[in-house]
Amino acid sequence: MSTPPSLADCVAALEARRRAVCEQMDGYGSPIAACDADYNAMVLERAEITAAIARLAPIARGEARAVHPLHDPR
16 A cells, blocks of 8 residues: 655645646647637646645645644634
8 A cells, every 4th residue: 555645745746737737838829818718728727736836835845834624713
């Protein structure tokens, strides 16, 4: 049985996916602004991945801590 991936592994996978999406966008050609659904989907995916990395990377590096939802005092 294999061990589950660490948070750092997950962040690395997200970074690899972000790079792959960026490479796809670079090779896409000239999109038509607001009309190209495939390109717009890649822009959205890249933004979502970048936001996830921004939230998770500090936790993975030990620079921030995550509060379990059951223990959140809010």
